[in-house]
Amino acid sequence: MTELKEQLINTRRKFHRFPEVGFTEFITTYEIYKALKPLAYTLYLGDDVLLRSARVGLPDDSVFEKSYDRAIKYGVPKEFLEYVKEGTTGVIATLDTGRPGPHFAARFDIDGLPITESEDASHKPKTEDFISLHHGEMHACGHDGHITTGLYLAEYINKHRDQLKGRFTLIFQAAEESVRGAKSVVEKGWLDDVDYFFSSHLGIRNLPAGTVSAATTDFLASTKFDVKFSGKSAHAGVEPNAGNNSLLAGSLAALNLNAIARHGGGSTRINVGTMTAGSGRNVIADQAYLEIETRGETKELNQYMFNKAKTIIQAAADMYENDVEIIPVGEAPDAECSAELIDAVKEAVKNNNHITDLKDTLSFGASEDVTMMMERVLEKNGKATYMLFPFELEYGHHHPKFDLDESVLLLAASVYTDIVNYLMKND
Amino acid sequence: MTELKEQLINTRRKFHRFPEVGFTEFITTYEIYKALKPLAYTLYLGDDVLLRSARVGLPDDSVFEKSYDRAIKYGVPKEFLEYVKEGTTGVIATLDTGRPGPHFAARFDIDGLPITESEDASHKPKTEDFISLHHGEMHACGHDGHITTGLYLAEYINKHRDQLKGRFTLIFQAAEESVRGAKSVVEKGWLDDVDYFFSSHLGIRNLPAGTVSAATTDFLASTKFDVKFSGKSAHAGVEPNAGNNSLLAGSLAALNLNAIARHGGGSTRINVGTMTAGSGRNVIADQAYLEIETRGETKELNQYMFNKAKTIIQAAADMYENDVEIIPVGEAPDAECSAELIDAVKEAVKNNNHITDLKDTLSFGASEDVTMMMERVLEKNGKATYMLFPFELEYGHHHPKFDLDESVLLLAASVYTDIVNYLMKND
């Protein structure tokens, strides 16, 4: 067991060293592919993984180029990069046992964040020398641990494939951050005939390691989008009247978006997180760029916010005679875990002695694009759940000093294999 | 001369007693008509005076009814009231000498203001017992003096008609306040073939009585309008989301109207003078009513402001999903007096010994709908001017204690007759 634990820790640390932000996971995709290649899976890459046109929130070409060069330098073969270089990252692995049985799917997200990792002496990745080698990017949300869990599960299924039945689909998904990547996988059809769908997150709740939650409540539905106002510049001294002021259009939108009426039906959120406007002090600004998100306790409440937002943004543009473009970046619905899977998980892990506290559900209180996959599975009459593996968080997710309690890697791995075993017997 | 002076003062005081706000000048119109009836003029009333559809800023029916009853009580015959009762007030008097000569026109405005006259012991109309008998209405802008001047001029022309040549048109115009009445007279065509057009104001500049200005500069073009936002009410506790907030639409419009960019081409103004919104503390407001005006140093600058205002008001309505109505109230262009008439006036009054200081021009700095008449005259190749007869103002125009220096009545009367005489000889 100690050996397995070490193996998992090594895998996680390897991925921790080369975090890549969403849709640029060229090295990550390659390393996952390399790990799965020797096994009995059919592997899918590039346009076979996702529907290119359904991706949102893609980075600029210059980012792709930089990541390409970095991957070449790392040693990813040029032929491999052909599959992924335009942002078609991620791997899907399928295995058909040939025996009748359920279709089991699991999803592991693989992207890093645009955060510069702390080099503080108190930060273990620094002192134990597995800190990010990609300056300005970091696995600050634990997706390195998710990859690790997924690869272990893949090996386990491969190893026991003669004792298993039905079909297995393991999804290593790009660009979960800003809830951008799931949609393109869903639209490709991968979730259309899944019977049991599992996914999970390490951490989140600040509870002792050993705690497992069989399901999750309180996903906030969310829409992420950018807004670009385009007006007309003019000399601010000579003829301010000739300008169509984009800075004012943006300011007006920001204020009024925050004034959207609260909803009697439940919690809602709005945020204009950033705004960049104008080119010079004595010029009427002819550009403003805003990054915005709406949220709601339900998909309907989020939709209420997004609809109001669109109205307000258009009116702000009209008021200052600007053109305006709303650029979709990401989207996640709310979701409800299947009660049957809560019971199944609880039964499955009955004898798992890594678990010290087993809960039916814990609250999430944020957004995850896995909800888009869960929604499709449920629509197609499958069942879905999202588990949590909490640990004591010294620094929260997305913090430059965030770190995994690596003991949860083994815990998570064991829970997934327990579930597979249980479903084989009880489906 | 003392006799004439007294006669003018008596006339002015008679009109001062029954001020009537714009388009309700039923008694005033009747008294002017009565005074002109015995003379050689052709008189025009009602729809012959103005184009009904071109009037703006009409009062409510209830105001018409109240004024009707008041006029009946005063003694205006019912048959006469038929001409004016729907707001078609004012009189036009024409006289054709039958001899070839120029077409001379003059305009005198006749309406009072919705101001309650002061009953203070220091206020002469109170102590000398000619204070307004119409509570809440007052001749606080001197139009009682303008009527007086006009009636004197009418008598003078009538008396000397055998020595005169050409044609005369005397316009006693309704509803100058809020620049509402002139347009409907212009649209009727009365100014289309005028050769010489004169009008004037008593007071305005705070200079010694005896000062005369042959012309006026710095008329501000102006547009007056009301805005009514109509939204949807909702319980502010239970479902604020269900409302379309008119109070916020109005507030938004007010702020952004004030933020219209200054114009490099000259002075502009905007004011939202009043706003009334909402029905109760715990209800989302479903109504907002705003009284607004724009101004500009030129007609184009005022138009710039009004165009921007319309855009902003529509966008404010859109932002809070309100319907909106823009209700025109009044309009005045800018104007430039004809240089030829400055010379003519100066020549004409050369021997007028009531004048102590004769100026080419003085600045107005406000709006007057006479500019609409001047504009038409100039377009048709006539000449026009607007004279000022200043006096020392203890209280400004529109103040509850405003009063005329009655010595200017004779001055103004004498200047008008000098001009008529001059034009007869020099045209």
Place this chain on the structure above:
Amino acid sequence: MTELKEQLINTRRKFHRFPEVGFTEFITTYEIYKALKPLAYTLYLGDDVLLRSARVGLPDDSVFEKSYDRAIKYGVPKEFLEYVKEGTTGVIATLDTGRPGPHFAARFDIDGLPITESEDASHKPKTEDFISLHHGEMHACGHDGHITTGLYLAEYINKHRDQLKGRFTLIFQAAEESVRGAKSVVEKGWLDDVDYFFSSHLGIRNLPAGTVSAATTDFLASTKFDVKFSGKSAHAGVEPNAGNNSLLAGSLAALNLNAIARHGGGSTRINVGTMTAGSGRNVIADQAYLEIETRGETKELNQYMFNKAKTIIQAAADMYENDVEIIPVGEAPDAECSAELIDAVKEAVKNNNHITDLKDTLSFGASEDVTMMMERVLEKNGKATYMLFPFELEYGHHHPKFDLDESVLLLAASVYTDIVNYLMKND
């Protein structure tokens, strides 16, 4: 039983005829006093009922004068009016049995609303001739029924006083609407040593008559206040720079109040219900008056909103160099009913056959100043609950056609007497 039912209906209809808005309940107070006078209670009036300085949201003197004249005309003796004429309305009745036992208190609110009652043929008070005789005022929230219940309970206690123990305090409270009156009673100390406190509302939930809820959840804490901005007027054409614009200060406050950040801890509300600003189109507005309310799921959440509101209002005044006054109008905390009293009520009414459906709690979702009394009782270690007596609502509370289902009068009366009897045996 039919006789009692009729008696209750008659009482309710009597009070329905002369609704009086908060702090002007001169006739109402007199009639309650008259009804209690023959009984064994000690009665308190005027400054003995409430702490004058703790009242908020008082009407203008002119309203007091009008109500005084009306009461005189109705037949209220001048000597009696001395107690109430300055807004010190309401009655408190106490009875000490002389035997050891608990202190029982109940509160009945007595004010009407500034709503004009419907004269529609479908409206029973119209057709059965007990419609409001006070034009513009109406018992549209059922407080006439509350008074009725309270008076019946008073009679019942009086009648059985020899079989009862402990002390009784019956509070007929003024000015519940806009949550204004309770505070002044609490500050007088009346709730400081109460063991069991009961209050209730007729209607609210739209459920079949016969339903009783032993307690109520989801009171929204609320603060009601007015805001008066005072700036400086100036001529909008001549020198707009000289003004301090109150209309803009008010507009700015309204927009930014609506933009107060949502709270992660639960529901909040804000509403600027009305705004009146400015005096004329061409004058910079020097006054703005706003009616505002904040709410929160808890007292803390409401306090968060009110604190933010104060900051914003001050800053809006500063931005346009206005003075500003925040005028408190009313206040209600949230409240939680005592679990022990839920059990007590359920036991007490076990054999009450008017009840068809007995519930532990129902949700309120609005604000009530009774929460201020409950808070004080709980602080002093007493127990408190607030019951609901729903019926099927054709028109909601505060609607011009609101009407009571009069069958609930007997139901409510019987529940209160059941409770008194139960407490006598079980305290």
Place this chain on the structure above:
Amino acid sequence: MTELKEQLINTRRKFHRFPEVGFTEFITTYEIYKALKPLAYTLYLGDDVLLRSARVGLPDDSVFEKSYDRAIKYGVPKEFLEYVKEGTTGVIATLDTGRPGPHFAARFDIDGLPITESEDASHKPKTEDFISLHHGEMHACGHDGHITTGLYLAEYINKHRDQLKGRFTLIFQAAEESVRGAKSVVEKGWLDDVDYFFSSHLGIRNLPAGTVSAATTDFLASTKFDVKFSGKSAHAGVEPNAGNNSLLAGSLAALNLNAIARHGGGSTRINVGTMTAGSGRNVIADQAYLEIETRGETKELNQYMFNKAKTIIQAAADMYENDVEIIPVGEAPDAECSAELIDAVKEAVKNNNHITDLKDTLSFGASEDVTMMMERVLEKNGKATYMLFPFELEYGHHHPKFDLDESVLLLAASVYTDIVNYLMKND
């Protein structure tokens, strides 16, 4: 003459190649110094030129470092850089003839702009190979020509110094752009005893080369400043209430700054040219940075705008509980040229045959910190003027394709020497 013309063109092109933005004119200062060194002037550098603490709008240290390295590479000696490296750039050259006579001063501004010069084939500096070698910086306002004129004047005075009388002060001033540099020279006292002060601009009015204006009207007084709001970040989903939103503070300031009331006394301007706020979509923004300017037809009107701006900015910070810092960047008063110098210039150039059209004054309509020098000279009873040397502008000042009509170099040079000669004879 052709030789002189060529010499001037060469000098101008040399300076055109190494434009340096305000306070980083290390190479420029060195080259001016080198040119003056052989002459009879006393030269002042560094803290002798300006009062360090009176400078505003200094660049970051990193900019100084970059410019230092660039100057080293260019060949400026380290010892020389000691004088200027902390932003104490510019040169002052004085010459005392020893003979009684007036104190003549002239000012030439030397800085470039942060604009990338056009490499278009139609742009002469590109095709004739004197385009800026400093990417992102450009002499797009003609200061290269100003330096050229100043150096020629210096040589001329030096050469004829035995025929001249009185004293001469030639000011090569740093950082005119954004009106930042003049103040520090004035505060050092250099303008305190000047009798005749001359300065000028090439271009500005789009008139045929050969036109000279002896004076300039319509300088706009202006204040340039930056504003930094500092709030508090918070997770926009979890607890938006915990943030103090700087993006909203900035937006609010921008809107309300534009709503400052127009001034009855004359033209005013305001512009928020740029705003940068926030760090991420799902974080409440805790920083906003705005670049702002106010202007006014007079110093008082500009002061009115700046005072209002300060009030609004503070209130915007208060409204969203932000700290705020107002960072001065530059300042220029208005100015009026001395009538006596208009006459003097006209007399002086009477026989100058480069001039095709001589005007008393032309309008400027923008801001120049030379006005701060003129103001000091006039206060001390000296006389001052600012001349214009228009030419036909294909592209306006500050445009990436702006270019001088090099024929005006000789014209300007000749006018300055004419003036010196005239003053010698006529003072």
